[in-house]
Amino acid sequence: MPDTVVLEVARYRPEQEAEPVFQSYEVPLRREWVVLDALNYIKDAADGTLSFRWSCRMGVCGSCGMKIAGRPRLSCATFLTDCLPGPIRVEPLTYFPVIRDLVVDISDFLVKLKKVKPWIVRKEEKPLSEGEYRQTPEQLDVYKPFSMCINCMLCYSACPIYGLEPHFIGPAAIALAHRFSRESRDEASAERLEILSGPDGIWQCTFVGECSEVCPKSVDPARAIQQYKLLGAAHWFRSLLMPKGAR
Amino acid sequence: VIPAAQYTPYHPRWYRRRVSVWWWLKQRNYALFVLRELTSVCVAYVAVALLLEVVAIGRGPEAHALFRQAMGKPAAVVVNALALGGLLFHSVTWFLLAPKAMDARLKGQRVPDAAVSGANFAAWAALSGAVAWLLLRG
Numbered sequence: 001m002p003d004t005v006v007l008e009v010a011r012y013r014p015e016q017e018a019e020p021v022f023q024s025y026e027v028p029l030r031r032e033w034v035v036l037d038a039l040n041y042i043k044d045a046a047d048g049t050l051s052f053r054w055s056c057r058m059g060v061c062g063s064c065g066m067k068i069a070g071r072p073r074l075s076c077a078t079f080l081t082d083c084l085p086g087p088i089r090v091e092p093l094t095y096f097p098v099i100r101d102l103v104v105d106i107s108d109f110l111v112k113l114k115k116v117k118p119w120i121v122r123k124e125e126k127p128l129s130e131g132e133y134r135q136t137p138e139q140l141d142v143y144k145p146f147s148m149c150i151n152c153m154l155c156y157s158a159c160p161i162y163g164l165e166p167h168f169i170g171p172a173a174i175a176l177a178h179r180f181s182r183e184s185r186d187e188a189s190a191e192r193l194e195i196l197s198g199p200d201g202i203w204q205c206t207f208v209g210e211c212s213e214v215c216p217k218s219v220d221p222a223r224a225i226q227q228y229k230l231l232g233a234a235h236w237f238r239s240l241l242m243p244k245g246a247r
Numbered sequence: 248v249i250p251a252a253q254y255t256p257y258h259p260r261w262y263r264r265r266v267s268v269w270w271w272l273k274q275r276n277y278a279l280f281v282l283r284e285l286t287s288v289c290v291a292y293v294a295v296a297l298l299l300e301v302v303a304i305g306r307g308p309e310a311h312a313l314f315r316q317a318m319g320k321p322a323a324v325v326v327n328a329l330a331l332g333g334l335l336f337h338s339v340t341w342f343l344l345a346p347k348a349m350d351a352r353l354k355g356q357r358v359p360d361a362a363v364s365g366a367n368f369a370a371w372a373a374l375s376g377a378v379a380w381l382l383l384r385g
Contacts, residue, residue, distance in 0.1 A: 012262050014260035014261070014262070019262060020262060070274075094264065095264075095266075097258065097261035097262065097263050098261060098262040098263075098264075099261055105258070105261055138355040141355070141357075160266070160270050160271070160277060163266040163270065164266055164270075206280075206284065207280075207344065207347075208276070208277065208280045209276070209280065209344070209347075210274075210276055210277070210280075213276065220347075222347055223347045223348075226344075226347045226348035227347075227348060227350050229348065230348050230349075230350075
């Protein structure tokens with residue numbers, strides 16, 4: 001194993017350049033270092049002007065998503081030794097506007113996430129005196145994989161549809177909508193299906209499937225979207241056969 | 248609406264990269280996806296060819312002989328072979344993806360993806376076998 005590795009980091013300083021350029025940094029190559037460690041090394045020892053987001057360093061917060069060696073990954077979960085021989089290209093997540101260096105604007109995702117109501121909706125809350133809403137392990141099992149999303153947006157960066165049709169609600173938001181629609185305590189699945197059956201919803205997806213490949217939490221958004229399509233199609237057939245009884 | 252999001256499209260200094268027309272050539276999985284979608288044309292072609300043959304049979308032995316003669320020409324054989332290849336590729340990828348859309352559950356447990364795909368392949372093989380038996384039994 002060599003002693004050092006070169007990182008080619010995308011720099012975009014709007015006051016300085018019109019489009020991103022790559023800057024090379026040589027960093028120590030250590031077996032236990034992830035790309036985020038190397039970026040922090042650069043920031044501390046080589047170039048304090050480099051901007052990037054990070055927080056937890058352990059694959060939970062979803063802040064440090066970047067395109068590393070051509071693929072969307074969490075920089076805290078990508079070992080330098082897995083990207084050898086280098087140089088290792090580090091770029092901001094694709095399809096999001098770049099604010100500076102590796103920092104992208106995520107407000108588009110936040111708006112979309114809110115649109116699908118990713119929380120438990122009750123038509124009427126029962127009084128506290130009646131106790132909690134209970135759930136069996138089987139009921140939990142139905143939605144659990146989809147609840148593991150950490151909102152890191154790697155799936156958006158992997159989705160060419162999101163790149164071509166920026167209005168597409170996108171993989172993570174739909175996976176989370178699916179998580180709440182499959183939830184035994186929730187009562188808004190019809191409402192979410194209505195939102196996702198619109199022009200920006202599930203039918204935009206052409207099942208490239210790359211969202212599921214890059215997901216660091218094995219959420220499998222592609223599965224959620226295809227299952228939603230099946231629900232949408234079934235709902236449409238029901239409304240065709242029984243116009244009044246579909247809801 | 249979050250105010251920042253309304254502001255986003257108009258922010259002059261943020262860099263936005265355009266998606267290249269050739270995005271699907273940049274990664275193997277994207278290319279395979281496009282190939283999978285394109286081979287649906289082969290499926291349509293084979294379906295139309297089958298319908299035309301049924302029409303020819305309906306018109307009588309002479310029409311059917313003409314149809315078979317046309318299909319036996321070298322160019323038609325090449326096209327048919329390509330279509331068959333595309334059809335097989337499309338069918339295999341289709342059945343491999345089927346478990347994603349089907350949420351099959353047995354006694355509260357999710358049926359493994361391999362079992363769902365396997366059942367689809369088995370049904371495909373059984374139906375093809377039945378059709379082959381019908382046609383080839385003499």
